[in-house]
Amino acid sequence: MPSCPRSILFAVIGALLMAPCAGCGGTKKKGKKGGLTVAQQLEKAEKESTPDRQAAAYLKVARRQLASGDKNGAKDSAKKALDKVSGEGDASQFGPRLVEVAGFLAEAGEKKPARDALKKAADLAGTIDDPVRRARVFAEAGGVFGDKAKGLGDAKAAKDALAEATKAAESVEERFRAEALAAVALGYTRSGLADAASAMVGKLEEAAKTLEEPRAKAEALAAAANVKAQTGRKDEATALLDEAAKAAKGVERAESRAYALLAVATALDANGATKEAIAILKEADKAANKVSEPDAMKTVVDKVRSLALTLEKK
Secondary structure: OOOOOOOOOOOOOOOOOOOOOOOOOOOOOOOHHHOOOHHHHHHHHHOOOOHHHHHHHHHHHHHHHHHOOOHHHHHHHHHHHHHHOOOOOOHHHHHHHHHHHHHHHHHOOOHHHHHHHHHHHHHHHOOOOOHHHHHHHHHHHHHHHHOOOOOOOOHHHHHHHHHHHHHHHHOOOHHHHHHHHHHHHHHHHHHOOHHHHHHHHHHHHHHHOOOOOHHHHHHHHHHHHHHHHHOOOHHHHHHHHHHHHHHHHOOOOHHHHHHHHHHHHHHHHHOOOHHHHHHHHHHHHHHHOOOOOHHHHHHHHHHHHHHHHHHHOO
């Protein structure tokens, strides 16, 4: 296991990138600045070097199609992504990708293939040796299973997956435990089962406060605060968020700082502090625009602005 903490923040709101063309039959229409057609994007996806990379590329096209209004095309592209990771492969790669595809399919109304993908992901998760990764896949699957708005709304399946996630997280050695427990906390909050996370969140809070790396500390504290907010413990959540914000503002690397601030903003909104969340997102946007790698910058900017737009409409 690497010594540096890995990212614990899930994608709270998926980054939907604008597609260069729209419509089911729009594969020959180019977008602004002569971008690739949908057909060319799909062809490029098929040429990726591994099934996991092919699935990721197909899912990226699907998101662009959905954003442009081509819902049927998006479903087809997502199903191609699912096909790529439905066979034999590395569980630590295929598991997370299956959950990602399942989340997209569920949001697009394709409940059966989404459920099938989640079941496959859970089966693979059980074979992953690294308990942090195992916890993360189970937790993410639980979140999609339970999410009533954008998932399957299946509380029983969510509880089962999250129980496995908690079991895996509690087996992680102490220095990595906060990362795993934070993943579980986010799964509980997304699934709408935050009330069931009370015992786990206490362990997360304790582990988070021992972290030295500021992004990991901010995200772990924000995850704990999110659970407390959703279970009515507003004052406790506020105290944790004060610590989380302080840690996030101490992150030096632009991309990490943006993601840490995004995690804090999400938890602030859950705690009813929407105005404060919007203010934090303005700081996150500034950090996101300083990311040097274009694709990484685009991804984090879209996530920050998508959440900001959602909150501003409240």
